[in-house]
Amino acid sequence: MKEFNWSKATKPPLEEYFPADKLDRARYAIFLSRLLAQEGFDKSKPDDEQKKNYVLNLNAEWGAGKTYFLKRWSRELIVDFPVVYIDAWQQDYSDDPFLTVIAGIIKQLQRQAKFNITIPKSAVSMFKAVAPAIAQGLTKKISGIDLDELHTLLFSDEEIEDDQKQNSNKLTGSDFSPAVKALAQNLIKDHEAKNKSVEVIKAKLADWVNKFEEQEDKSLPIFIFIDELDRCRPSYAVEMLETIKHIFDVKGIVFVVATDTEQLQHTIKSIYGEGFDAKVYLGRFFNSRYSLKRPALKDFLSVHSDTTKFE
Numbered sequence: 001m002k003e004f005n006w007s008k009a010t011k012p013p014l015e016e017y018f019p020a021d022k023l024d025r026a027r028y029a030i031f032l033s034r035l036l037a038q039e040g041f042d043k044s045k046p047d048d049e050q051k052k053n054y055v056l057n058l059n060a061e062w063g064a065g066k067t068y069f070l071k072r073w074s075r076e077l078i079v080d081f082p083v084v085y086i087d088a089w090q091q092d093y094s095d096d097p098f099l100t101v102i103a104g105i106i107k108q109l110q111r112q113a114k115f116n117i118t119i120p121k122s123a124v125s126m127f128k129a130v131a132p133a134i135a136q137g138l139t140k141k142i143s144g145i146d147l148d149e150l151h152t153l154l155f156s157d158e159e160i161e162d163d164q165k166q167n168s169n170k171l172t173g174s175d176f177s178p179a180v181k182a183l184a185q186n187l188i189k190d191h192e193a194k195n196k197s198v199e200v201i202k203a204k205l206a207d208w209v210n211k212f213e214e215q216e217d218k219s220l221p222i223f224i225f226i227d228e229l230d231r232c233r234p235s236y237a238v239e240m241l242e243t244i245k246h247i248f249d250v251k252g253i254v255f256v257v258a259t260d261t262e263q264l265q266h267t268i269k270s271i272y273g274e275g276f277d278a279k280v281y282l283g284r285f286f287n288s289r290y291s292l293k294r295p296a297l298k299d300f301l302s303v304h305s306d307t308t309k310f311e
Contacts, residue, residue: 037081040254053253054253054255064293084222086104086227088231089228105224230264232267
């Protein structure tokens, strides 16, 4: 892997201007590139020992320059590797992190691949949030639908109390109307269809990995950078991590998730409560963590008072 030289500002025709790196962080990018290239796709290991995806948490406080670092690093890698950069905060208005990621992957990899990058519409459509909250909650059940729980979700507490006063026996499946049973059956079908869609998408991703391996001007792994996740809505941030870990767990793909990790932990606690161990929870999603230290005040002011772009 070639060395990175960030000592000078970038020049046209690059899409985005980058000032000179006065914090000498190109060396960190080189180190991480070599680490992730080996962890993400090691040809010396047999297939059964290959990791699925590899997820690195790039941790940095506000002002440490993680977005500059991430963008400039991705611009270096795209010369030799398939690269996707996603600003999660800009897509925060979306209710579906999966669609955010898959749309970014398709759009950006289409410009880099010498083969067709598409996913069947039927597979993607299953992930659109078209069901009410009750359906979304129930489709998370792996083993099917519990009708007693369905009844609890369908009706208010007052309605349930009135019903229980009239009938002291526990509700069973026979107590439900045909319409409610039909709803449960449809939810099960939707859940099964979504699982099939996940498998279709994983197969497509694996196919793209194989084709990029054969493409002469690209090496593996595929690098996917997720920026600004700590600025997103709490529910969106959590769902994004779940999506990365469980849907995109395909070997040959590396995720770099840039966050102020302490702030992200506060985000997690806003959902699960202050007593929740957010640090341990986040450890489920990341294979490793690398922290960019906040620069000294003198260096910080030097970086943010750069005037070369106006010369």
